[in-house]
Amino acid sequence: MRPTIVWFRRDLRLSDNLALAEAASLGKPVIALYVYDTNEEAHMGGASQWWLHHSLKALAKSLQEKGLQLVLRRGDPLTIITQLQQETNASHILWGRLYSAYERQLGEKLKKHFSDSDIITSSFNNSLLFEPWTVLKDNEPYKVFTPWWKKAISGEIDFKYTKAPSSIKPYKNIASDTLNEWQLISPHWGHKFDDQWTPGEQGGKKRFNFFLHHLIENYAKDRDLFAKDGTSKLSPHLHFGEISPRYCWQRVYDAGYSLKNKGAESFLRELGWREYSYYLLYHFPTLPTENWRDIYNNMPWSQSKADLKAWQTGQTGIPLIDAAMRALWATGWMHNRLRMGVGSFLTKNLGHHWKKGLAWFDDTLVDADEASNAAGWQWIAGSGADAAPYFRIFNPTSQSEKFDPEGTYIKQWVPELQHVPAAYIHAPWEHAEKLKSYGVELGKDYPHPLVDLKRSRQEALDRYAEFVKKA
DNA sequence: TGGCTATTTAT
DNA sequence: TAAATAGCC
Numbered sequence: 001m002r003p004t005i006v007w008f009r010r011d012l013r014l015s016d017n018l019a020l021a022e023a024a025s026l027g028k029p030v031i032a033l034y035v036y037d038t039n040e041e042a043h044m045g046g047a048s049q050w051w052l053h054h055s056l057k058a059l060a061k062s063l064q065e066k067g068l069q070l071v072l073r074r075g076d077p078l079t080i081i082t083q084l085q086q087e088t089n090a091s092h093i094l095w096g097r098l099y100s101a102y103e104r105q106l107g108e109k110l111k112k113h114f115s116d117s118d119i120i121t122s123s124f125n126n127s128l129l130f131e132p133w134t135v136l137k138d139n140e141p142y143k144v145f146t147p148w149w150k151k152a153i154s155g156e157i158d159f160k161y162t163k164a165p166s167s168i169k170p171y172k173n174i175a176s177d178t179l180n181e182w183q184l185i186s187p188h189w190g191h192k193f194d195d196q197w198t199p200g201e202q203g204g205k206k207r208f209n210f211f212l213h214h215l216i217e218n219y220a221k222d223r224d225l226f227a228k229d230g231t232s233k234l235s236p237h238l239h240f241g242e243i244s245p246r247y248c249w250q251r252v253y254d255a256g257y258s259l260k261n262k263g264a265e266s267f268l269r270e271l272g273w274r275e276y277s278y279y280l281l282y283h284f285p286t287l288p289t290e291n292w293r294d295i296y297n298n299m300p301w302s303q304s305k306a307d308l309k310a311w312q313t314g315q316t317g318i319p320l321i322d323a324a325m326r327a328l329w330a331t332g333w334m335h336n337r338l339r340m341g342v343g344s345f346l347t348k349n350l351g352h353h354w355k356k357g358l359a360w361f362d363d364t365l366v367d368a369d370e371a372s373n374a375a376g377w378q379w380i381a382g383s384g385a386d387a388a389p390y391f392r393i394f395n396p397t398s399q400s401e402k403f404d405p406e407g408t409y410i411k412q413w414v415p416e417l418q419h420v421p422a423a424y425i426h427a428p429w430e431h432a433e434k435l436k437s438y439g440v441e442l443g444k445d446y447p448h449p450l451v452d453l454k455r456s457r458q459e460a461l462d463r464y465a466e467f468v469k470k471a
Numbered sequence: 472t473g474g475c476t477a478t479t480t481a482t
Numbered sequence: 483t484a485a486a487t488a489g490c491c
Contacts, residue, residue: 473491474490474491475489475490475491476488476489476490477487477488477489477490478486478487478488478489479485479486479487479488480484480485480486480487481483481484481485481486482483482484482485
């Protein structure tokens, strides 16, 4: 019997995987394929590659339990899928729907390639709640989150997720690479995440259950407190498709919550922000590379390599910024509010182009996501889809005082300051003399601030205002 | 999903 | 006189 090829991409799971469910329902032997895309994934950052390695390992294991082999191939996806189809005479090629310009192109090419044959190619929505083309205003995409969100959730919401297929007919053994030969894990620092995360569908569900039972109730407040484990931390699981947003949504409702609960609403809204990033990427395919608002196209940006390095390594002399950047390097993850904070600092106070920040996040985040990363950086740089544009500039000192009042988070990641009292820790440069009695000499034990916050803020406002005026 | 500052309002 | 609000960037 002719087999079905299921091409896994960012849907590395068995349940709520519509492509896999469809394959199982056809009753034909199934080939589970993962292609390491050398056009694209070779540029993935080390943290994401680490995650991908473990996620594939977990997927292979889950498939194994169903008697299926995960076929690993490396190269250009279209070439590989075409070859595999010829090798096996497959009758169906099914995959999770793709939303970036490159991915959509892959899907279209694949469909076109087989359009004159009897081979059925079909894509499924495995990663979003809403299809981006279904939520429009006067046939145009929404340009601001809140009206889009209101519209999106105003319709009928039926996010039932599908259970993992109970039985899938396996196809006979076919040649596969081994995961180890792909060498996704850097020998130098690749194991630093081993004890911090559990990639894979089971790890994602476990974290979700923890979130649902312990965190969702107070999520609206706790998610901003940096020292607390108050966020869902589901971003890498969602990015690699180890759990789906539909699954999250339905489980929240099954547990008796809804958009009417504060914590649940806040969480579902965050799923909404992820969703809106994909929405923007779909409607504006150049989002990762071009200013969404083009009025800033000719703005001059800082070329200071030293400033960029200080930001990347957490040596700016602004405790909250340094804590966040060091935490990112050590854990592969950062709070959303801190992503906004360090992004605001880099693009506004230091005057660096958002692409510099985006590139660093791509390199270091375990959840590095083309849609969320691009939408987020453009949003904070003021060139993105936002009702309030350039003048949204975060003050790291007041953010620190508001959301880490005791300085616990700062002390965790900036141990130089561990004996400094809360009153001085948020803006140590204002208390240089007093710090000495707590073992900190500025410029020696901890850097002087890279910039004056007030002045660099004003300079950013002036810089941006000039280009708004010109437009 | 900001912040600053002047102004008004509640004690 | 502190807290809430408005208007601006």
